[in-house]
Amino acid sequence: MKIIGIDHVAIALSDLQELGDLLRELPGIEALGTEIVEDQGVKTDIFGTGRGKIELLASVAEDSPVDKYLRKKGPGIHHIALLVEDLEGMLIYCREKGLRLIDEEPRRGAGGNRIAFLHPKSTGGILIELCEKP
Amino acid sequence: MKIIGIDHVAIALSDLQELGDLLRELPGIEALGTEIVEDQGVKTDIFGTGRGKIELLASVAEDSPVDKYLRKKGPGIHHIALLVEDLEGMLIYCREKGLRLIDEEPRRGAGGNRIAFLHPKSTGGILIELCEKP
Numbered sequence: 001m002k003i004i005g006i007d008h009v010a011i012a013l014s015d016l017q018e019l020g021d022l023l024r025e026l027p028g029i030e031a032l033g034t035e036i037v038e039d040q041g042v043k044t045d046i047f048g049t050g051r052g053k054i055e056l057l058a059s060v061a062e063d064s065p066v067d068k069y070l071r072k073k074g075p076g077i078h079h080i081a082l083l084v085e086d087l088e089g090m091l092i093y094c095r096e097k098g099l100r101l102i103d104e105e106p107r108r109g110a111g112g113n114r115i116a117f118l119h120p121k122s123t124g125g126i127l128i129e130l131c132e133k134p
Numbered sequence: 135m136k137i138i139g140i141d142h143v144a145i146a147l148s149d150l151q152e153l154g155d156l157l158r159e160l161p162g163i164e165a166l167g168t169e170i171v172e173d174q175g176v177k178t179d180i181f182g183t184g185r186g187k188i189e190l191l192a193s194v195a196e197d198s199p200v201d202k203y204l205r206k207k208g209p210g211i212h213h214i215a216l217l218v219e220d221l222e223g224m225l226i227y228c229r230e231k232g233l234r235l236i237d238e239e240p241r242r243g244a245g246g247n248r249i250a251f252l253h254p255k256s257t258g259g260i261l262i263e264l265c266e267k268p
Contacts, residue, residue, distance in 0.1 A: 002162030005185025006140055009214050011260055019258035025231060028136030028218070049216060051139025052186050075259035077211035080143050082183060084162075097159060124153035125209035126145055 135223035
C-alpha cells in the first residue's frame with residue numbers, strides 16, 4: 001500500500017477551448033480523449049504529458065462540484081490525483097490516522113479508475129484524490 | 135523540443151504544517167527538503183511522489199506572488215510545472231504561436247531548474263510553468 005506518483009492534475013474551466021487548443025499544439029502533449037463523468041456532472045478533456053495527465057474539467061450540470069468551484073474561485077487547478085497501489089488499504093490507513101474522507105469507499109472515476117477523495121478539512125484546504133488503475 | 139511530463143504541482147498555503155505533516159506520513163511520499171526561493175519570496179517544502187513532485191509554497195515576503203494569491207483566493211493549487219527538453223526552443227515556439235509569456239527568458243527556480251512561466255492570459259487563467267533540469 002503506497003503512493004506511486006501523480007496520476008493527473010485537474011483544471012476547472014468555464015470553457016475548455018482556450019487551454020485545450022494550447023495543449024493540443026504543444027509538442028509532447030497527446031490528446032487522449034473526452035469523457036463525461038455523469039455522477040460528477042463534468043465533461044473532461046484528457047491530455048497525456050509523457051508522465052502524468054492533465055484533465056480539463058467543465059461543468060455539464062448546475063450545482064456540480066466544478067460549477068460551485070468556478071462560481072466561488074473562478075478558473076483554477078481543482079485537484080491533484082495521486083496514483084496508489086491498494087486503494088482500500090490506503091483508505092483504512094488514512095482513517096486510522098484520523099483523516100477525514102469524502103469517499104469512505106472507492107468509486108468509479110474517469111478512465112475506469114477507482115477513486116476516493118480526501119476531505120479538504122484534513123489537507124489544509126486542498127482537494128486530493130487517490131486513484132488506482134483498473 | 136518537447137514536453138516530457140509533469141515536473142511538479144505547487145500548492146500555496148498560509149501554513150505548511152498540516153499538509154506537510156500529512157504528506158510525511160503517507161507511504162510512498164518522500165520529503166526532499168526545504169528551499170527558500172528569494173526572488174519569488176517563497177519558502178517551499180518539496181515532496182517526491184514516485185513520479186512528479188509536490189511543492190508546498192508559503193510566502194516569506196509581503197506582496198510576493200504567493201502572498202497575493204492567498205489573499206485573493208485562499209489556499210489552493212497555485213501552478214503546474216511541465217518538464218521540457220529545450221526550454222529556449224519551447225519559449226520561441228510559444229512566442230511564434232502568439233502566446234504571452236511572463237518570463238521571456240529562462241530564470242533560475244527551485245532545485246537549480248531553469249524555469250519560465252506562461253502568462254495566464256494565454257492559458258485560460260491557469261498558471262503554467264515550463265522547467266528544464268540543470
